[in-house]
Amino acid sequence: MSKNPAHQSELETLLAIGSGLNADGGNERFKAIMHQLLSDLCNTIKTFDITDEEFWIAVNYLNELGERKEAALLAAGLGLEHYLDMRADEKEAAAGSEIGTPRTIEGPLYVANAPLSQDFARMDDGSEKAEAMWLHGKVTDLAGNPVPGAIVDIWHANTHGGYSFFDPSQSEYNLRRRVKTAADGTYAARSIVPCGYGCPPDGPTQKLLNGLGRHGNRPAHIHFFVSAPGFKHLTTQINLSGDQYLWDDFAFATREELIADPVKITDGTVARERDIHGPHT
Numbered sequence: 001m002s003k004n005p006a007h008q009s010e011l012e013t014l015l016a017i018g019s020g021l022n023a024d025g026g027n028e029r030f031k032a033i034m035h036q037l038l039s040d041l042c043n044t045i046k047t048f049d050i051t052d053e054e055f056w057i058a059v060n061y062l063n064e065l066g067e068r069k070e071a072a073l074l075a076a077g078l079g080l081e082h083y084l085d086m087r088a089d090e091k092e093a094a095a096g097s098e099i100g101t102p103r104t105i106e107g108p109l110y111v112a113n114a115p116l117s118q119d120f121a122r123m124d125d126g127s128e129k130a131e132a133m134w135l136h137g138k139v140t141d142l143a144g145n146p147v148p149g150a151i152v153d154i155w156h157a158n159t160h161g162g163y164s165f166f167d168p169s170q171s172e173y174n175l176r177r178r179v180k181t182a183a184d185g186t187y188a189a190r191s192i193v194p195c196g197y198g199c200p201p202d203g204p205t206q207k208l209l210n211g212l213g214r215h216g217n218r219p220a221h222i223h224f225f226v227s228a229p230g231f232k233h234l235t236t237q238i239n240l241s242g243d244q245y246l247w248d249d250f251a252f253a254t255r256e257e258l259i260a261d262p263v264k265i266t267d268g269t270v271a272r273e274r275d276i277h278g279p280h281t
């Protein structure tokens with residue numbers, strides 16, 4: 001805060017005009033949020049005596065983030081997406097709601113409208129020589145009653161940590177499937193064991209992480225959306241045990257209850273069982 005009252009009021013006027021507080025149109029909540037953000041940014045500029053050069057580096061950085069479409073990746077890496085989960089968990093706890101399978105972040109790599117099938121899906125296109133993986137489980141309500149007809153929307157990376165649509169070397173919807181649960185609530189998918197994801201090494205997110213002395217790796221994981229009429233939509237993942245990044249995920253998504261151990265079955269494939277308990281809306 002400046003000691004010069006005239007100067008202080010000049011900043012206040014700037015923030016008020018900049019965020020549209022005394023303009024007629026626009027949205028009141030948006031104005032209030034922009035006012036807070038601008039005020040926090042000006043505070044940071046002042047606290048660190050940010051130079052013009054540093055300021056323009058930051059502006060150019062935002063352009064680069066947009067050009068590379070990495071804004072959501074950075075949000076995950078800064079822990080902001082996980083913070084949204086923390087808030088949702090806190091609100092549920094405060095409301096005393098019963099909680100089923102824990103949520104964890106969606107991340108930036110979901111693609112809607114994956115092929116839909118009943119009870120079972122084969123997820124990989126067979127192009128990779130990889131260890132086979134079975135994903136199966138049962139969708140139930142909190143009392144343990146099966147939920148038939150639930151949609152289990154599953155997506156994960158290939159053995160190089162790449163996701164179809166974002167990795168042009170993969171076929172359309174490779175490793176992305178939706179499975180509708182059977183009458184007993186069960187679902188099953190055959191796929192391949194994924195490898196963990198790493199941020200593009202030449203991208204703006206990794207550049208920022210380098211400046212923080214951080215890596216940009218995630219443990220091997222499988223994403224799930226689970227939805228059924230009358231139930232809250234669940235966004236979750238399973239993280240594969242034994243991965244070096246299991247508890248060192250750059251996106252903070254690992255949770256104790258979401259770790260799955262590999263189960264070897266007789267034909268040499270690997271199964272990971274994951275029951276999902278969805279709370280009613």
Ligand code: MBD
Nearest residue numbers: 076106107108109197251
């Ligand atoms: C991913 O695969 C992911 O799940 C997250 C959260 C961030 C980057 C890549």
Ligand code: FE
Nearest residue numbers: 107109197223
């Ligand atoms: Fe992912």
